[in-house]
Amino acid sequence: MPPVGFAPVPGSDEDPDHAPSDADPTPEPGLGTMLRRGMLRRCPACGEATMFRSWFAMHDRCATCGLDFHREHGQVLGGVTLNLVITLGAMLTVFLFFAIVTWPDVPVGLLAAITLGICVVFPIAFLPSSRGAWIALDQRLQR
Numbered sequence: 001m002p003p004v005g006f007a008p009v010p011g012s013d014e015d016p017d018h019a020p021s022d023a024d025p026t027p028e029p030g031l032g033t034m035l036r037r038g039m040l041r042r043c044p045a046c047g048e049a050t051m052f053r054s055w056f057a058m059h060d061r062c063a064t065c066g067l068d069f070h071r072e073h074g075q076v077l078g079g080v081t082l083n084l085v086i087t088l089g090a091m092l093t094v095f096l097f098f099a100i101v102t103w104p105d106v107p108v109g110l111l112a113a114i115t116l117g118i119c120v121v122f123p124i125a126f127l128p129s130s131r132g133a134w135i136a137l138d139q140r141l142q143r
């Protein structure tokens, strides 16, 4: 309640002409939600439309909310880098696990074949998810 004789500040909560605005009509999803949507290859902002027209090619914008999937030139490198880091982590984890479990008779040939297979298959299988996760991170950090 403002003191008698003082007019409320325009735009303040005490201003009778200023109705408190409701929450944003489209609440912004949290980082976890955006990452999950991105990794499932769906639009991080709305979760409705798919981001990809094929395994390797993305749409330019979300068909539902219009989110720009190519916000800046070279943005794809973030997703590729994320893919590389996770691939190396998966390869190193499998390598160390098998080496420790089979120590001291490590089957070097089998271990090399398994890690080489991971290095070839994993980045291709994970590429859309890593690009989607990167776009989700990028969108979240922009706000």
Ligand SMILES: [Zn+2]
Residues within 6 Å of the ligand: 043, 044, 045, 046, 047, 048, 049, 062, 063, 064, 065, 066, 067
């Ligand atoms: Zn969308």
